[in-house]
Amino acid sequence: LSPPLPPRLGDSYGVLPRPCRALVLLNPQSGAGRALEDFQAVVQPMLAEADIATTVFITERPHHAHEKVRDEDLSQWDTLVVMAGDGLLYEVVNGLMERPDWEDIMKKPLCILPGGSGNALAASINHYAGNDHVAKKKLLTNCAFILCKGLHTQMDLVSLSTASGKRLFSFLGFGWGFISDVDIDSEKYRRLGNARFTLGTLQCLAKLRVYQGRLSYLPAVPEQGTAPAPRDSHVPVTNGQAGRILPPAGTEAAGALPADSLLVPLCQPVPTHWTVVPEEEFVTVYAIYQSHLGTNLLMAPAARLHDGCIHLFYLKAGISRVALLKLFLAMARGTHLDLNCPHLRYVPVRAFRLEPRAAAGIMTVDGEALACEPVQG
Numbered sequence: 001l002s003p004p005l006p007p008r009l010g011d012s013y014g015v016l017p018r019p020c021r022a023l024v025l026l027n028p029q030s031g032a033g034r035a036l037e038d039f040q041a042v043v044q045p046m047l048a049e050a051d052i053a054t055t056v057f058i059t060e061r062p063h064h065a066h067e068k069v070r071d072e073d074l075s076q077w078d079t080l081v082v083m084a085g086d087g088l089l090y091e092v093v094n095g096l097m098e099r100p101d102w103e104d105i106m107k108k109p110l111c112i113l114p115g116g117s118g119n120a121l122a123a124s125i126n127h128y129a130g131n132d133h134v135a136k137k138k139l140l141t142n143c144a145f146i147l148c149k150g151l152h153t154q155m156d157l158v159s160l161s162t163a164s165g166k167r168l169f170s171f172l173g174f175g176w177g178f179i180s181d182v183d184i185d186s187e188k189y190r191r192l193g194n195a196r197f198t199l200g201t202l203q204c205l206a207k208l209r210v211y212q213g214r215l216s217y218l219p220a221v222p223e224q225g226t227a228p229a230p231r232d233s234h235v236p237v238t239n240g241q242a243g244r245i246l247p248p249a250g251t252e253a254a255g256a257l258p259a260d261s262l263l264v265p266l267c268q269p270v271p272t273h274w275t276v277v278p279e280e281e282f283v284t285v286y287a288i289y290q291s292h293l294g295t296n297l298l299m300a301p302a303a304r305l306h307d308g309c310i311h312l313f314y315l316k317a318g319i320s321r322v323a324l325l326k327l328f329l330a331m332a333r334g335t336h337l338d339l340n341c342p343h344l345r346y347v348p349v350r351a352f353r354l355e356p357r358a359a360a361g362i363m364t365v366d367g368e369a370l371a372c373e374p375v376q377g
Helices: 035-049 064-071 086-097 120-128 136-149 178-192 195-206 321-331
Strands: 020-026 052-058 079-084 110-114 158-162 167-170 173-177 211-219 281-288 292-294 310-316 344-356 363-365 368-370
Touching: 020 035, 020 064, 035 052, 035 079, 035 136, 064 086, 079 086, 086 110, 086 120, 086 167, 110 120, 110 136, 120 136, 120 292, 173 178, 173 211, 178 281, 178 363, 281 344
Parallel strands: 020 052, 020 079, 079 110
Antiparallel strands: 158 167, 173 281, 173 363, 211 281, 211 344, 281 310, 310 344, 363 368
């Protein structure tokens, strides 16, 4: 759900009906384990006053929410509300995209209420709303207030396909290397809330690794010395499966997922108008589509909910631990690019491909671990 911003050109806002019926999907284990308590104390009184009736569904295991939204008749609710971390919203989005009626159901507004450790999307929406940087209960109150106002707008999803044939939909970011290591290695400290990432960062700095692979991308704006992209390149695209070719966008069978019209199969070289990064040794690669990577990490200050852009960051090998720590400290204020670190590159792109040389390191999508393999989006 978007905040009441002055509409930019092309933005359109809808309003939830009054009275409103909301299905709240809540993970009581997320973050420091206070999601249910915080929902009852902070959110429920606000929603009651705003004439929003809630049905609370408490998840009991991984993929529980995924199955619920994939299989349930959702017509009785006007909005789906996720009270947890970003991982539960990732489950919900991918559950919705597995439905035969995904195209209609994805028009149903989604709301995130921060109940996890990182809460990146909630922090991003708070930022887009022009609110001051806040965390914990204040961030929860701000997001609940946005839900009470009932305004909603569009949000980009990124389609990812992997060499093993998975097709995933992501709203936040895809990562490999240092940032993903911190995210997954710090899981054991989740009861610390957001402080788990500080501890995880220090631990991963101590054993700083380098990852080898090839990174390619389609720049959002043609770079100097490269040919402009063809205007209408209907390239055959696979759904992550060798030899299964999807038709161009607009010609899919009813219920079929949208074609990845910017991508060629992973078994083929990237198109010639793409950029291939000359370096092949990285500390981290992160493709983010929202402003925040966590409550205290403003990674892509230029990002907006639906800017049609993937904000690609990569950190080349050779950076010192001190320089890396300085970057992360500056990211709290979104000033990391002002440091002009020679190892850090940022480029807005429309598509990317990452081909690890070996199955080394953790990949993450929206904070959830993936097997390390070639992937494009």
